[in-house]
Amino acid sequence: MNAQFDLTNASRAPTLDPDSDVILRNLMEQIAQDDSLPAPPPENVFVGDGDYRAIGVEYLGHFVRLGGLRPTDSVLDIGCGIGRMAVPLTQYLDPDKASYEGVDPVNAGIEWCVQNITASYPTFRFCRVDVAHELYNPGGAIAGHEIVLPFTDAKFDFVTMVSVATHLPEAEISAYAREVMRLLRPGGRLFLTAFVVAAGDPDRQNARPRFTRGTKPGTWYGDPLAPLGAIGFDAGIIENVLKKAGLQIRRLSLGHWRGIDSNHYQDVIIAVKPE
Numbered sequence: 001m002n003a004q005f006d007l008t009n010a011s012r013a014p015t016l017d018p019d020s021d022v023i024l025r026n027l028m029e030q031i032a033q034d035d036s037l038p039a040p041p042p043e044n045v046f047v048g049d050g051d052y053r054a055i056g057v058e059y060l061g062h063f064v065r066l067g068g069l070r071p072t073d074s075v076l077d078i079g080c081g082i083g084r085m086a087v088p089l090t091q092y093l094d095p096d097k098a099s100y101e102g103v104d105p106v107n108a109g110i111e112w113c114v115q116n117i118t119a120s121y122p123t124f125r126f127c128r129v130d131v132a133h134e135l136y137n138p139g140g141a142i143a144g145h146e147i148v149l150p151f152t153d154a155k156f157d158f159v160t161m162v163s164v165a166t167h168l169p170e171a172e173i174s175a176y177a178r179e180v181m182r183l184l185r186p187g188g189r190l191f192l193t194a195f196v197v198a199a200g201d202p203d204r205q206n207a208r209p210r211f212t213r214g215t216k217p218g219t220w221y222g223d224p225l226a227p228l229g230a231i232g233f234d235a236g237i238i239e240n241v242l243k244k245a246g247l248q249i250r251r252l253s254l255g256h257w258r259g260i261d262s263n264h265y266q267d268v269i270i271a272v273k274p275e
Contacts, residue, residue, distance in 0.1 A: 016065055024064055031088050032057045038116040040082050046106065046136075052084055058264070059162060060088040066253055067191040067270050072097040073157035076183060078149075078176065079164040080126060082109035083117050090121045101156075102126045103149060105137035135167065135228055144172035147179060154185045161192040165238060166266060167228050170219070173238060177245035184273040190247060193266035195220070195232030195257065196239075206259035238269065247271035 016024060031037065032053060045052050063069040063085075071094045077085055080102030089100060100123060104110055113126040131147055132140030159180050165173050180190050195211070197220045202211045209222030209230050218237050222230030239249050251270040256262040 021065070024061060027091065028057045028061055028088075031060070031091050034091075037087055037090070038083065038120070039087070040112055040116070044108070044112065045082055045084075046109065053087070056084045056086075056088045059085055060092060062264055062268060063089075063158070063160065063191055064092075066251060066268055067158065067160075067189055069158050069189075069191075074098060074155060074185075075100045076149075076151070076156040076159045077102040078159060078161045078180075080104045080109070080113065081106065083113040083126075085160060085162060086113060086117055086124055086126075090117065090124060093123075095121070095123050098123065100124045101151065103129045105129055105131050105133055105140055133167070133228070135226070144168065145175045147172070147175045149179050149183065151183055153182055156183050157185055157188045159184060159188070159190045161190065163193055163266065165192055165194045166230055166232075168231070169228070170216075170233065170237065170241065174241050174245070177242050177247065180271075181245045181247055181273060186273055186275045188273045189250075190242070190269075190271040190273075192238075192242075192269045192271065193255075193264075194238050194269060195230065196235050196252065196254075196267045196269075197232040198235045198258075201258045204259040208257055208259075242269070242271045246273070248274055 039052055071092060075089065077100065080086060081104055086100060086102055093100060102113060105128065107128050110126045110128040117124050118126060127150060129149065130140050131137065131142045131144055133144065161176065197211055201207060202220065211220035211222055211232050212224055214221045214227060218234040220232035221227045242249060248271060249269065250272050253268040254260060254262055255265050255267045257265050
């Protein structure tokens with residue numbers, strides 16, 4: 001294991017002071033109980049298992065506590081899906097000072113977001129990027145390793161990639177990392193989730209998924225018959241990809257997929273564009 005990314009030193013502590021954390025928890029509870037907020041029919045949710053609203057609310061907490069998201073930030077949500085992260089953010093981001101852009105290759109999700117989120121929250125915009133993916137957009141016109149997102153340089157304060165790197169090969173994660181570096185303002189933060197596989201993780205009886213070695217060194221597959229359904233990487237690989245793009249790793253918070261106590265499922269990496 002690369003000592004620079006020693007998982008035993010991973011931080012899971014919240015960044016908020018107690019009073020701010022109380023305010024955040026109250027907001028999260030209000031969002032979770034607000035039936036007036038947009039929500040797609042359960043059969044249309046293609047972004048993974050679990051309760052649509054509850055997972056979105058959970059990640060709002062992670063964005064703020066782990067990633068330092070501020071109400072005035074300009075946000076880019078890469079892999080926005082059908083708005084699971086966007087809906088809670090409509091209640092957190094300041095409509096006069098903040099902005100939100102969501103991109104995804106699945107057209108049905110983008111159309112739903114435009115019709116149901118942008119219509120009520122005009123600072124929340126969504127755009128389809130026709131990038132190829134064997135599971136989500138097999139006929140895509142853009143190769144993943146050639147991705148260029150349709151935004152100007154240094155436009156965003158905060159970029160999210162939730163459950164994106166868990167479905168991409170290393171070369172495509174590298175392409176997105178270069179785009180994140182281009183699009184972040186100095187001091188801006190990337191919130192990325194991944195499966196960072198350390199020694200012993202695949203052998204844990206309560207690990208979900210139970211990873212097996214992939215065909216490429218350093219990769220792990222949750223299901224070898226569908227490699228991009230859940231892909232993990234040896235500790236240090238994704239971190240080094242981000243560093244090579246010019247980002248600085250600020251935090252690695254371990255997830256409970258490996259059978260440990262944690263308040264989030266996937267591993268969370270926070271990276272910063274240098275000032």
